[in-house]
Amino acid sequence: MLKAYWRDFVRFIPLLMGLTNKDFKLKYRRSFLGIVWSMLNPLLMMIVFTSVFVIIYRVQSVGMPFSVYYITGATLFNFFSEASSSSMTSIIDNASLIKKVYIPKYIFVLEKCAFSFVNMLFSLIAMMGVILFYVITGEVHLHLTIFLIFIPMIFVFIFSVGIGLILSALSVFFRDIVHIWGVLTTVWMYLTPIMYPMDMLSGQSFEWVIQLNPMFYFVDDFRNLMISGIIPSMDHFLISFVICVGTFFVGMFVFRKVQDRFILHI
Amino acid sequence: MNLDSKKVVVQLENVSMHFNMSSEKLSSLKEYFIKLLKRQLFFKKYVAIDNVSFSIEKGDVFGIVGLNGCGKSTTLKIVSGILKPTTGKVSVRGSIAPLIELGAGFDMELTARENIYLNGAVLGYSKKLINEKFDEIVEFSEMKDFLDVPMKNYSSGMVARIAFAIATIVQPDILIVDEILAVGDFHFREKCTKRIETMMKTGTTIVLVSHDIEQIESLCNKVMWLEKGKIKMIGGVKEVCEAYKNS
Ligand SMILES: Nc1ncnc2c1ncn2[C@@H]1O[C@H](COP(=O)(O)OP(=O)(O)O)[C@@H](O)[C@H]1O
Numbered sequence: 001m002l003k004a005y006w007r008d009f010v011r012f013i014p015l016l017m018g019l020t021n022k023d024f025k026l027k028y029r030r031s032f033l034g035i036v037w038s039m040l041n042p043l044l045m046m047i048v049f050t051s052v053f054v055i056i057y058r059v060q061s062v063g064m065p066f067s068v069y070y071i072t073g074a075t076l077f078n079f080f081s082e083a084s085s086s087s088m089t090s091i092i093d094n095a096s097l098i099k100k101v102y103i104p105k106y107i108f109v110l111e112k113c114a115f116s117f118v119n120m121l122f123s124l125i126a127m128m129g130v131i132l133f134y135v136i137t138g139e140v141h142l143h144l145t146i147f148l149i150f151i152p153m154i155f156v157f158i159f160s161v162g163i164g165l166i167l168s169a170l171s172v173f174f175r176d177i178v179h180i181w182g183v184l185t186t187v188w189m190y191l192t193p194i195m196y197p198m199d200m201l202s203g204q205s206f207e208w209v210i211q212l213n214p215m216f217y218f219v220d221d222f223r224n225l226m227i228s229g230i231i232p233s234m235d236h237f238l239i240s241f242v243i244c245v246g247t248f249f250v251g252m253f254v255f256r257k258v259q260d261r262f263i264l265h266i
Numbered sequence: 267m268n269l270d271s272k273k274v275v276v277q278l279e280n281v282s283m284h285f286n287m288s289s290e291k292l293s294s295l296k297e298y299f300i301k302l303l304k305r306q307l308f309f310k311k312y313v314a315i316d317n318v319s320f321s322i323e324k325g326d327v328f329g330i331v332g333l334n335g336c337g338k339s340t341t342l343k344i345v346s347g348i349l350k351p352t353t354g355k356v357s358v359r360g361s362i363a364p365l366i367e368l369g370a371g372f373d374m375e376l377t378a379r380e381n382i383y384l385n386g387a388v389l390g391y392s393k394k395l396i397n398e399k400f401d402e403i404v405e406f407s408e409m410k411d412f413l414d415v416p417m418k419n420y421s422s423g424m425v426a427r428i429a430f431a432i433a434t435i436v437q438p439d440i441l442i443v444d445e446i447l448a449v450g451d452f453h454f455r456e457k458c459t460k461r462i463e464t465m466m467k468t469g470t471t472i473v474l475v476s477h478d479i480e481q482i483e484s485l486c487n488k489v490m491w492l493e494k495g496k497i498k499m500i501g502g503v504k505e506v507c508e509a510y511k512n513s
């Protein structure tokens with residue numbers, strides 16, 4: 001049984017790559033700068049947010065240059081936001097295919113997450129550029145822990161696949177989710193310490209919300225590994241692990257339960 | 267049971283397919299709740315396939331005829347595994363290449379060249395295999411001059427050529443053809459018919475839907491006539507086609 005699943009998956013790996021490739025081609029077709037936008041965009045956003053928060057709101061110190069603080073958090077969160085919302089519509093968008101050939105349908109969700117992940121790798125290049133700038137000015141130091149950043153990245157990937165599976169399945173039956181999700185991710189972003197320091201929330205009555213927020217753990221660990229040279233505590237590691245694996249399995253369960261009915265509603 | 271009977275490769279047992287017709291025409295929330303209270307919401311079913319059983323043996327060329335909307339495409343989709351039947355059992359042995367409607371899996375924004383790779387992957391072929399067969403696909407479809415044109419600029423016949431050429435590069439155990447030949451021109455139809463005939467000779471099982479009754483008569487050995495989702499008649503090609511033409 002498990003073997004059959006694996007065989008099915010392996011058979012469709014070329015499709016996974018083909019679809020990702022297609023997404024790239026279509027995204028950058030007829031754009032002059034093309035793939036450069038994947039690096040330029042996070043940089044421009046960083047400049048906007050740094051201006052707003054540092055100059056206008058005079059946000060208190062975040063323990064490192066604000067641009068670095070922002071771009072490390074935003075890179076990871078934007079991946080999640082992009083992966084989840086593009087996965088959400090992946091089943092509906094591929095209706096014409098699903099109606100005409102047999103394909104394991106989770107492939108579409110996986111593909112959107114993979115595409116967003118590759119995009120994140122490009123943002124990572126931009127992020128490294130910013131960090132290097134501050135390394136040269138002496139405001140940031142590099143640590144060996146930088147080589148461990150793939151751990152929170154993989155966690156957030158698995159978490160996004162899980163959320164993507166749930167959202168894509170639900171959106172087939174309740175299209176309203178597509179409209180609500182954009183608002184929800186915005187709220188979610190403000191509940192994740194991306195633009196304000198972590199300790200701004202300690203002591204607040206809603207601090208517990210942050211503790212329940214999976215993205216908090218991923219972003220915090222990512223930033224600590226990247227900039228501060230701190231290896232996440234075992235607690236954090238276990239919580240992250242349980243969250244992402246748990247979400248992944250819930251997603252698989254929900255998706256498998258309803259996938260045969262997709263075709264009747266798309 | 268006849269021990270000499272050839273190997274059964276497709277078998278449908280008491281298969282029914284119900285479509286839910288309630289999901290669309292609800293214009294307001296109020297209407298939704300009224301329907302919910304009256305318990306009509308989940309009961310308005312449309313029976314597209316009604317308790318159908320048949321089997322196809324290895325090497326058969328199995329035709330399905332019937333009027334529009336009688337459930338031919340739905341039957342093919344159930345055989346291909348695209349649709350799961352509401353009730354009943356489907357067993358299929360071997361690999362399937364489904365040609366259901368035009369351009370399954372083409373992205374019209376992409377060029378033909380890009381689509382050949384993508385569509386090959388959709389059908390589960392490796393990149394290496396498509397590389398090997400690329401020239402053959404282009405040659406068979408006669409689309410060499412249009413390879414780098416986005417497919418949205420293709421005519422439906424041109425799309426059909428490419429689709430047929432890709433789906434048949436690997437000889438599948440079972441080939442499913444749903445009216446796809448209808449759009450091609452005379453020359454290409456002949457070419458496809460030839461390829462189907464070659465496959466027939468080498469043991470591929472074929473399930474064919476066509477409105478061209480002469481094509482059915484010349485290719486098939488067994489025919490099923492569907493009427494409103496039920497089997498009206500099934501058997502040898504001569505008797506069923508005669509009855510169908512005289513109906
Ligand atoms: N996804 C669907 N939802 C609701 N009704 C459907 C769906 N697919 C097919 N039907 C209905 O089922 C019937 C049979 O359709 P089909 O198998 O496509 O007929 P045909 O014999 O012309 O190929 C038609 O009345 C069609 O409206």
Ligand SMILES: [Mg+2]
Pocket residue numbers: 338339340
């Ligand atoms: Mg049809």
